[in-house]
Amino acid sequence: MADTNTCPPLTRASVLAAHALIKSYIHETPVLTNTTLDTLASTPRTAAELKGTEWDLEVTGKQPARPKIRFWFKCENYQRIGAFKARGLFMLLNGLKRRWKWRSNHAQALALAARENGIPAHIVMPTISAPPKIAATKGYGANVIFSGSTSTEREAVTKEVIEKTGARFVPPYDHPDIILGQATAALELQSQISSALSSSKSSPKRRLNAVITPCGGGGLLSGTALACSDPAAQGGPILVFGAEPSFSGADDGRRGYYSGQRVETVKSLTIADGLRTPVGKYPWSIIYEKKLVAGMYSVGEEEIKKALKLVYERMKVVVEPSAVVGLAVALFNEEFRSMVERDAGEEGWDLGVVFSGGNVELAALGRLFAEE
Incomplete structure (x- = not known):
């Protein structure tokens, strides 16, 4: 196992230092917007869309959520190795x-x-x-x-x-250095959105309000939380949320977060294959123990497929199913949408969505959509 005793502390300052260390090796990936998806996210879902779900209007007696959301997509699918x-x-x-x-x-x-x-x-x-x-x-x-x-x-x-x-084991997510490296994506996102808003004719009050990322082992989510953990340095609080598939227990992070006990094993064949792993100990310490993640949400396989199709058709961007789970939550999870409506009010939120990757087999993609 990679030694952790001499790793930098898990702080935003360490994220800044990590970015300076690795920026010559990585791409500063682009941030994209899409008016069509903003409009879709900001439009209440219909009774027909919600029928048969846990948010069925006839069962809950509630009205559909009416959030106002402006997306900023951090395209890590354009990162080296995709x-x-x-x-x-x-x-x-x-x-x-x-x-x-x-x-x-x-x-x-x-x-x-x-x-x-x-x-x-x-x-x-x-x-x-x-x-x-x-x-x-x-x-x-x-x-x-x-x-x-x-x-x-x-x-x-x-x-x-x-x-x-005689090799050393290099973990995919459960190591402080891994977390600090993954955190640099959110650091870039903050700077890119700030620059875009300052040069536009948008309201001077607008800024990045929240970020949602997929959660598998938790390295990306916990790193994002670290990068967004200093309101004084980043112009105000930025809430961080995790997104998971609900299929066959793949929402271990969400279940652990709300039960207070980390789930250590996952057996799921969700189409979001990058999210089939349990949250690691180091990510858990940031996500739950330090309370740097504001909430965890999940969506089903059909919602993930719908979000994936929207990205392909409306944005012309190649992403893998795992990458769109955060977008799917913002579009289809009424619990998340109601929270945004309540907390953001009429001004709405500028919401960062991390597209985690774009490594998808075209044949598998074809089979996925052929099933519809």
Whole structure:
């Protein structure tokens, strides 16, 4: 396991330092807006749309939420290796070079970061991994070893690889350096939105009010929370929310958050395959114990597919299902939408949405939409 004893403290100041350390290795990914999606998010859902859901108007007796939402999409699908993971791995491996004597999307990011730092990489990947991810990982020069899809199977194969090679285990999300690296995306988002608003004719009161990110292992979500944790330095409070699939227990973060107990195992085949992992200990300490995340929400498979289709058709942007879970929450989760309506009032919110990645197999995408 990568040593954590000499890692920087988990603070916003450390996020700033992390960005300075890795910015020459990563892309400052673009931030996009879309009026059509703003309008859709700000339009109350109809009784027909809500019928049969937990928010069925005939059952709840409530009116549909009427939030006002302006989206800002941080496009980490344009990051190196096509996902935010590159940030955390470059941060971790830079730390390892300082502290050691040398060894999914995480796999690609680790392979790339290892190659550019002159370090051999042995990557354990489930046999059900998307072929493009496997091909890209091999293309970056890593030695790929396959395992079963459960965490127990992966851990067993990883242990064998470590014993044979003497390699160090590099975790995908449960490490302070990983979290600090992932946090740099939200740091950029703040600066990019501030710059865009200052140069536009928008209301002088407008600023980034909240950010929602997908949550798998929690590295991106906890890092985003750290980057948004200093109201004095960022022009005011920025709330941070996590988004998960609800299918087959993949909403472990949400369940743990509201029960007060971290869920340690997840077995789900949600289409949001990047979010099938339980929240790690270090991310949990930020998300729940430090109370830096304001809430956790989930959506079903159909809502994820609808959001994915909207992004493809309305934005012409290639993303993977995991990337749109936050957008799906903002569009379809009435609990979240009611909260925005209540807390934002008539002014509404400028809401940052992190598109976490764009590594999707085209054949699988075709099958996904063919099922409709």
